[in-house]
Amino acid sequence: MPKSSSSQNDLLATETKAPVCAMTKDRKTEVIAQLTDDVLSKLTGAFFDVCKIERWTKRDLSTISGINETAIGHILAGRRKNLTVETIALLARAMGVRPELVLHDTRPTGNHMTPVRQESTAAVAMASRPAVQRGAGTFSALVASGLTTGSPFLAGSAQMLAYAQPDRENEEASQ
């Protein structure tokens, strides 16, 4: 049975530690803003659906979720800072959608990598491989080969997804 890519990555990752670079304050604000924006747009999208399909208002969502109506207004308008997982879960479920956290791998790969040292046979071998074969483990593999990329190392971008699937609890409640 072929080895899974994650176990191969684990093996490669244990050989050499990748460089650690602290995020700047500005970068922290940026990544938080991006996730907040994503969460809010999806919650608002779900609210638009609820308004259109069920004809519910914030008051109805408040009754279902137990979250204060004013608080729901503040959340959807982006005035509420640091939303908790609990609030997101309750509000999303009240709107009949299932929230889920998706982590996109942002490790540099393929064309996004900076040129590597040509004298290294490992680098030449890696560059000659088709792009399809170069997966998430490429960065680790190059680091393991003693090569540096100089690229900012940010492992993953997070995104909240709210699937427009009917929530069983709400279906039962409405019947």
Place this chain on the structure above:
Amino acid sequence: MTLKSNSYDKDREEALQRALRSGALRRYEVQLERGEHDVRRLWLRPTVGAQLSSAGMDQEQLHRIQAALRRFVVGGLFNVVSQTCENPGTLNLADIRELKSDPPPFVEMRFKPPKHHLRIFGRFICKDGLILTSLAMKSPQGARSRKSLDVREELKRCDDFFRGQGFDLNWCPATIEASITNAKII
């Protein structure tokens, strides 16, 4: 035979290129991460970009605005309130709001949190191609320190810009539904 729409596309792209070369417009570009693509096109007038950075906003709000613009470019979900929306609860929650005007749609982009009630006005010149022509906000330094936002003035500014650059309003999608993809329109 050349289709009318094809000739529109060609003329539009040429006019856009001219505006970019002359510096009348600037393409808003984002640094794409793995798996992301330029799905939508966004152009700003240079004055809008300059105003954004000097509008007295804190770093956090600026990043929130950049995140929303980024979401537009990479084709993320956008919540749009149309002119005909009858649900008052959704009016202030939109990312894009279609304002009352004759077709083609004149829109405002809104940002969360609405700390300074910042809006950027513009028009879709093609499907998923938005030109933002002016920025306005309601009293960032207090209720009486700035004159109130006048949408008609912003619409006139937008029309003047389109006329000045030779952008034909016939190139613009006639409805908000035809202007943007991956959008929840209410």
